[in-house]
Amino acid sequence: MHDKSAHAARHRVPPTGFIRKYIFSTDHKVIGEQYYGLALAAVFIGMVLSWIMRIHLAWPAAAIPGMQLLSKNGAPGGVLTPEYYLQLMTMHGTIMVFFVLTTAPLAGFGNYFLPIQVGAEDMPFPRLNMLSFWVTFGAFLVAIAAFFVPQGPPLSGWTAYAPLSALGEVAGPGQGTGQVLWAVSIAIFCVGQLLGTLNFISATLDMRCQGMGLMRLPLTVWAWFITACISLTAFAVLMPACILLVLDHVAGTSFFVPSNLVVNDQLQPHAGGSTLLWQHLFWFFGHPEVYIAIVPAMGIVSHVLITNMRRPLLSHKAIIYSMVAIAFLSYMVYGHHMFVSGMNPYSSIAFSLPTLAITIPSTIMVLIWIGSLYGSKLRINTASLFALGFISMFVSGGITGFFLAQPSLDIMLHATYFVVGHFHLVMAVAALFGIFAGTYFWFPKVTGRMMNETLGKVHFWFTFVGAYCIFMPFHYLGMAGNVRRYQAFVDDFMAPLMPVHKFITIAALITGAAQLIFLYNLIHSRFWGELAPQNPWEGTSLEWSIPSPPPFDNFAGKLPVVYHDPYQYDIEGATNDYVMQDSPASINSVRGEK
Amino acid sequence: MTTTVHERQQPDSARYPAQADFGGHGNVTSESGSWRAVEDRSPASRTGIWVGLAAITMTFAAFTSAMVVRQGSSTDWRHFALPSVLYLNTAILLTSSVTLELARQRVRWLARGLQPRCAIPLLWLYVTLGLGWLFVVGQYAAWLKLRSEGLYLATSPSSSFFYLFTAIHAIHVLGGLAGLMVVVWRFSRPVPTLRLSTVSTVSYYWHFMDLLWVYLLFLLWTRI
Amino acid sequence: MGKVFAATLIVIALASAMPIILHTWEPPADISTHGRLIDEQMSETMAEAGVAFLAAQLILAWLVWRFSNRPKNEKIQHFPGGARGLVAAAVLVVGIEVMALGIFGAKAWAAIYFTPPSANALPIQAQAGQFAFYFRYPGADGKFGPIHPEMVNEGNLNFFGLDTTHDADSKDDIVTAELAVPVNREIHLLMHSKDVGHSFFIRELRIQQDFVPGLDLAVHFTATKPGKYEILCTQLCGLGHYNMKAYLKVMSQSDFDNWLKQKAALQ
Incomplete structure (x- = not known):
C-alpha cells in the first residue's frame, strides 16, 4: 500500500519569538484565535452600544452615567442627543454585522478548524491569511476612529443609504469625516475578507488529505466553503460601492447624488446621480451577508448536534444541497429590501417569489435536524443546548420571513420593529447561538482545557430566555406600527407601547450582563479549567484525532489518511459507538457509508 | 443493525483518484547545474488564482453595472473621444503577454533541461516588466491628455468612470508588476530557486489583466 | 436538563x-x-x-x-x-x-x-425634506407650477421653490403642512423629495412608499373614513427623523372645499 502519510509534510519549523508566534503569525490556528478575539472585543462594544440605545429608548430623559465622557456634544450631561442616538445605532449595526457576525463564524472558527478538518497542516497561503486578519483589524481601527473625530460617527445607519450618506457634513452630524471613515473602513474590510476567501476555497478544494473526498468533508467544512463562495461575490461588490461613496465625498463626483437637492436652503453641487444605485449595490451584498453570518452557524450546529446525538443526520447530502441552494438563492432575492423604495412594482414580485422559495431549503434543514433527533441518544451539555437553541431561534426568526417576503405585507411592516425582531433573531441571535455552540464544543481542543459546564448552562438559560424576551416583543411592536430608527417615540399612538419598550430594555440589560458569565468562563477556563482529553465529546472528525491543543503543524509532520465518512456513530461492533475518520477499521453498518 | 469491524481497510484512493497525489509539499523536478525549479505539487495556487480572478471579475462587474445605471439615469453624460494613446497602450499590454509566455516557455524548458542558461528567460521577463511599466506610464499619459482637455474626475460621470476604471485597472496591473518583480528577483539570485507554479500564477494574472483591459477599452469606447 | x-x-x-x-x-x-x-x-x-x-x-x-x-443500553431508532x-x-x-x-x-x-389612478383622481403633491412634509394643491387651474430648487427658502416659507411672480401655474398653488383629502375620492399623490430619502407611512391607509431623491414617484389611494391620522417618515433621514410627521385629515367634500378656500386665502 502506498502510504502517503509517510511523506512528511513541509517540515516547517515553528516560529520562535513572541511577535512571529502570536502577533504576525502565519499559523491558521493563531489567526483563527485572533479573529475570534477581534469578534469578542467587537461584540462587547456592540452590546454596550445596544444597552445605551435601549436605556435611551425606554427612558429618553435619563442621564446615562459616563456617557458625557464618550462624547461631550453627543451626550451633554449623559443624555443622548437625537443625532448621537443614530450615530451609536450606526456603529452598533456596523460593528455587529461586519466585525462580529462575519469575522467569528467564518474567519474565526473557519480559520482554526477548516485546515484541521480537511487534514492539512495549514491554509494554502499562510501569508495572505495573516494579511487578511491584519487588514480586517485595520478596518476595525478605522471604524472605531469614527468615534473620535469632531462630529463623531455617521448617523445614516449600517445601510448608509444615499444621498444622506453621500452629501457630506451638510446632511447631518457625522456625515462628513465620520461617513468617509465608515466607507473606507468597510472597503478595507472587504479586501481583508476577499483575501480570506482565497484561502478557504483553495484549502477546501486542494488541501484535503488522502481519502478525503468532497462528500467526506464534515458539514462545518461545507458550510465554510459555501460561505466563502458567498463572501467572494458579495464583498467584491460592496467594495466598489464604498469606493464610489468615498469619491462622492472627497472628489466631488456624483455617483449617488441626484440633481437639484436642497439642504438647509442650499442647492447641492451635485448632479445626475442615482440613489437607487447605492441600494442595489448595497443589498446585492447585504442580503448574502445574512447567509455569510448564518450558514457557518448551520454547519457548526449540525456538527455539534451529530456528535451529541450519537448518530449521523438522516441525510448528509440534504444539508449540503440545502446550504448550496440557499447560497444560490441569496443573490436573487436582495430586492426584497427595496419593496417600498420605488423599484418597478413588477420586479417586486420577481424578488418576492425566490425569497419565499428560500423557505424550502430552510425547512428541509430544520426537518432533517428535528427528524434526526428522533430516536437519538441526545447528550445534553452546553454546546448541544446552544445548538438546540439555534434551531428554535432559526425557526422563530425565519418564519417571520413569510411576511417580509411579500411586498403587500411589507407595506405595513417595512421599517418597523417587526423587521428589527426578524433579522436580530434569524441573523444575529441564531448566528450567535452557533458561535456559542462552537465555542463550548471546541474550547477543549483549542486550549486543552474544559469550560465550566455549570457556568455554561447558566449562561445558556439567561441567553435563551433573554433573547426571546428581547426580540419576540419587537414583532408585536412592529405589527402595531412602531417605526424603527426613532430615538424617541413622540407619535401619539406609540405612547401605549412604551411599557413594551421598558420590558425589552430590562431584558436586554439582564441578558447582556449574563454574557459576562461567558466572558469569565472563557478566561477562567483558559488558564485554570480542568485539563481536557484529546477527544472529550467522542467526536469522529480529524480535529479529535490530534492532541489538545493541536501542535504547530496540526498533524506533527504526518498528514492523515481518511477512510470514512465524517460521522460514523452508532457503530455496534466498535469498542465505542463511533469510528474516527482516520481509523483504518472497516465498517459494515446496516446504514452503510453514505 | 448488525455491524462488524475488520482490522484494516485500504483508503479508497480508487474512489478519489484526484486525491492520490495531494500532499502539499514541494518536490524537486529538475536540477541542472546551479539552477533549481521547484514544482509545488499542491495545485492550491492554481485554484487560488482563479478565485482571486473571480473576485476581480465581480468587482469590475459591479463597476460596470454602476456605469450602466448611472448613464441611464442621467442627462449630464458627456461623450468625449478616448485619448489615442490608449490604443498604443493596448498594443503594449498585448505584446507583454506574448513576451511573458515566451519567458514562461523558456522557464519550462529550463526545468526540463532543454535550455541551458537562465539568461534568456530572464531577458524575456525583463522585457515583459518593461512593457508593463510602459503601459502604466502610457495610462498616466492618457490622464494628462484628458486633464489638458479640461476633463477631470468630477467633470462628468463619463470622465468619472474613465478615471475610475483606468485607475483601478492600473492598480491591479501594478500588483501584477510586483508579482513579476518577485519572479525576476527569485531568478536573479546566485542560486535561482523558483516554483513553477509561481510563474504560472503570475502569468495567469497578467494575461487576465490583458483581457480585462481589452474589455474595459471596449466598454469605454462604446459608452464614452 | x-x-x-x-x-x-x-x-x-x-x-x-x-x-x-x-x-x-x-x-x-x-x-x-x-x-x-x-x-x-x-x-x-x-x-x-x-x-x-x-x-x-x-x-x-x-x-x-x-x-x-x-440510558446507555437503549438503541438508536431510525x-x-x-x-x-x-x-x-x-x-x-x-x-x-x-x-x-x-x-x-x-x-x-x-x-x-398595477392599476393606474382614475382620470378624475385629485392630484396632490407631497414634498419631504429634513424634517417636515409639505403638501401642494394645484388650485383652480389644476396645474402645478414648476419647482425652482435654487429658490427654496424656508425662511420665506417658500418650501417648494415656487416662482409666483413669473410662473402663472404657481400663482394659485396652495401649500400646506397637513394633508387634507375629501372622503371617498381617489387621491393621486405625487411624491417629491427635497433633499434625502424619506418615506410616507400611514398605517390606517395601508400605505408606505419611499420618497426617492431624483425620482418622482406617485401613489394613489381612496380614504373611506373621516378623521385625523398620523403620517410618519419611515426612512432614516437624519437627526430629526423621529420627529418628522404630519397629519392626514379625511373630511367630507364640503368641509374639504371650505378648508381649501381658507388655505388659499392664506397664501
Missing part, C-alpha cells in the same frame, strides 16, 4: 403566540379601499406562520424531552420514512403552501401598484 429545555421551549412558544391570538397589538382599522386585501393576506400569513411556528417548536420540545439523556419523506414534506407541503401564499398575495400588491 433536556426536560427543562423542553418545558421552557413550550412556555416560550405558547407565550409568544398569546399576544397574536389575543390580538393585543394590531394595526388600527383600515380606512382605505385597497387595504382589505392586505389585511386578509396578513391574517392568512399569520395563520400559516403561527401553525408552522408552534408545530416546529412543540415538536422540537417533545423530541428533546423524549430522547435526551437516554426516523420512519427517513430523510426522503422529510424532504418531500418540506418541498410539497411547506414549499407549495408558501409559494401559493406569495402568488396569491401578489394580488394585493397588484391592486395597489
Whole structure:
C-alpha cells in the first residue's frame, strides 16, 4: 500500500519569538484565535452600544452615567442627543454585522478548524491569511476612529443609504469625516475578507488529505466553503460601492447624488446621480451577508448536534444541497429590501417569489435536524443546548420571513420593529447561538482545557430566555406600527407601547450582563479549567484525532489518511459507538457509508 | 443493525483518484547545474488564482453595472473621444503577454533541461516588466491628455468612470508588476530557486489583466 | 436538563403566540379601499406562520424531552420514512403552501401598484425634506407650477421653490403642512423629495412608499373614513427623523372645499 502519510509534510519549523508566534503569525490556528478575539472585543462594544440605545429608548430623559465622557456634544450631561442616538445605532449595526457576525463564524472558527478538518497542516497561503486578519483589524481601527473625530460617527445607519450618506457634513452630524471613515473602513474590510476567501476555497478544494473526498468533508467544512463562495461575490461588490461613496465625498463626483437637492436652503453641487444605485449595490451584498453570518452557524450546529446525538443526520447530502441552494438563492432575492423604495412594482414580485422559495431549503434543514433527533441518544451539555437553541431561534426568526417576503405585507411592516425582531433573531441571535455552540464544543481542543459546564448552562438559560424576551416583543411592536430608527417615540399612538419598550430594555440589560458569565468562563477556563482529553465529546472528525491543543503543524509532520465518512456513530461492533475518520477499521453498518 | 469491524481497510484512493497525489509539499523536478525549479505539487495556487480572478471579475462587474445605471439615469453624460494613446497602450499590454509566455516557455524548458542558461528567460521577463511599466506610464499619459482637455474626475460621470476604471485597472496591473518583480528577483539570485507554479500564477494574472483591459477599452469606447 | 429545555421551549412558544391570538397589538382599522386585501393576506400569513411556528417548536420540545439523556443500553431508532419523506414534506407541503401564499398575495400588491389612478383622481403633491412634509394643491387651474430648487427658502416659507411672480401655474398653488383629502375620492399623490430619502407611512391607509431623491414617484389611494391620522417618515433621514410627521385629515367634500378656500386665502 502506498502510504502517503509517510511523506512528511513541509517540515516547517515553528516560529520562535513572541511577535512571529502570536502577533504576525502565519499559523491558521493563531489567526483563527485572533479573529475570534477581534469578534469578542467587537461584540462587547456592540452590546454596550445596544444597552445605551435601549436605556435611551425606554427612558429618553435619563442621564446615562459616563456617557458625557464618550462624547461631550453627543451626550451633554449623559443624555443622548437625537443625532448621537443614530450615530451609536450606526456603529452598533456596523460593528455587529461586519466585525462580529462575519469575522467569528467564518474567519474565526473557519480559520482554526477548516485546515484541521480537511487534514492539512495549514491554509494554502499562510501569508495572505495573516494579511487578511491584519487588514480586517485595520478596518476595525478605522471604524472605531469614527468615534473620535469632531462630529463623531455617521448617523445614516449600517445601510448608509444615499444621498444622506453621500452629501457630506451638510446632511447631518457625522456625515462628513465620520461617513468617509465608515466607507473606507468597510472597503478595507472587504479586501481583508476577499483575501480570506482565497484561502478557504483553495484549502477546501486542494488541501484535503488522502481519502478525503468532497462528500467526506464534515458539514462545518461545507458550510465554510459555501460561505466563502458567498463572501467572494458579495464583498467584491460592496467594495466598489464604498469606493464610489468615498469619491462622492472627497472628489466631488456624483455617483449617488441626484440633481437639484436642497439642504438647509442650499442647492447641492451635485448632479445626475442615482440613489437607487447605492441600494442595489448595497443589498446585492447585504442580503448574502445574512447567509455569510448564518450558514457557518448551520454547519457548526449540525456538527455539534451529530456528535451529541450519537448518530449521523438522516441525510448528509440534504444539508449540503440545502446550504448550496440557499447560497444560490441569496443573490436573487436582495430586492426584497427595496419593496417600498420605488423599484418597478413588477420586479417586486420577481424578488418576492425566490425569497419565499428560500423557505424550502430552510425547512428541509430544520426537518432533517428535528427528524434526526428522533430516536437519538441526545447528550445534553452546553454546546448541544446552544445548538438546540439555534434551531428554535432559526425557526422563530425565519418564519417571520413569510411576511417580509411579500411586498403587500411589507407595506405595513417595512421599517418597523417587526423587521428589527426578524433579522436580530434569524441573523444575529441564531448566528450567535452557533458561535456559542462552537465555542463550548471546541474550547477543549483549542486550549486543552474544559469550560465550566455549570457556568455554561447558566449562561445558556439567561441567553435563551433573554433573547426571546428581547426580540419576540419587537414583532408585536412592529405589527402595531412602531417605526424603527426613532430615538424617541413622540407619535401619539406609540405612547401605549412604551411599557413594551421598558420590558425589552430590562431584558436586554439582564441578558447582556449574563454574557459576562461567558466572558469569565472563557478566561477562567483558559488558564485554570480542568485539563481536557484529546477527544472529550467522542467526536469522529480529524480535529479529535490530534492532541489538545493541536501542535504547530496540526498533524506533527504526518498528514492523515481518511477512510470514512465524517460521522460514523452508532457503530455496534466498535469498542465505542463511533469510528474516527482516520481509523483504518472497516465498517459494515446496516446504514452503510453514505 | 448488525455491524462488524475488520482490522484494516485500504483508503479508497480508487474512489478519489484526484486525491492520490495531494500532499502539499514541494518536490524537486529538475536540477541542472546551479539552477533549481521547484514544482509545488499542491495545485492550491492554481485554484487560488482563479478565485482571486473571480473576485476581480465581480468587482469590475459591479463597476460596470454602476456605469450602466448611472448613464441611464442621467442627462449630464458627456461623450468625449478616448485619448489615442490608449490604443498604443493596448498594443503594449498585448505584446507583454506574448513576451511573458515566451519567458514562461523558456522557464519550462529550463526545468526540463532543454535550455541551458537562465539568461534568456530572464531577458524575456525583463522585457515583459518593461512593457508593463510602459503601459502604466502610457495610462498616466492618457490622464494628462484628458486633464489638458479640461476633463477631470468630477467633470462628468463619463470622465468619472474613465478615471475610475483606468485607475483601478492600473492598480491591479501594478500588483501584477510586483508579482513579476518577485519572479525576476527569485531568478536573479546566485542560486535561482523558483516554483513553477509561481510563474504560472503570475502569468495567469497578467494575461487576465490583458483581457480585462481589452474589455474595459471596449466598454469605454462604446459608452464614452 | 433536556426536560427543562423542553418545558421552557413550550412556555416560550405558547407565550409568544398569546399576544397574536389575543390580538393585543394590531394595526388600527383600515380606512382605505385597497387595504382589505392586505389585511386578509396578513391574517392568512399569520395563520400559516403561527401553525408552522408552534408545530416546529412543540415538536422540537417533545423530541428533546423524549430522547435526551437516554440510558446507555437503549438503541438508536431510525426516523420512519427517513430523510426522503422529510424532504418531500418540506418541498410539497411547506414549499407549495408558501409559494401559493406569495402568488396569491401578489394580488394585493397588484391592486395597489398595477392599476393606474382614475382620470378624475385629485392630484396632490407631497414634498419631504429634513424634517417636515409639505403638501401642494394645484388650485383652480389644476396645474402645478414648476419647482425652482435654487429658490427654496424656508425662511420665506417658500418650501417648494415656487416662482409666483413669473410662473402663472404657481400663482394659485396652495401649500400646506397637513394633508387634507375629501372622503371617498381617489387621491393621486405625487411624491417629491427635497433633499434625502424619506418615506410616507400611514398605517390606517395601508400605505408606505419611499420618497426617492431624483425620482418622482406617485401613489394613489381612496380614504373611506373621516378623521385625523398620523403620517410618519419611515426612512432614516437624519437627526430629526423621529420627529418628522404630519397629519392626514379625511373630511367630507364640503368641509374639504371650505378648508381649501381658507388655505388659499392664506397664501
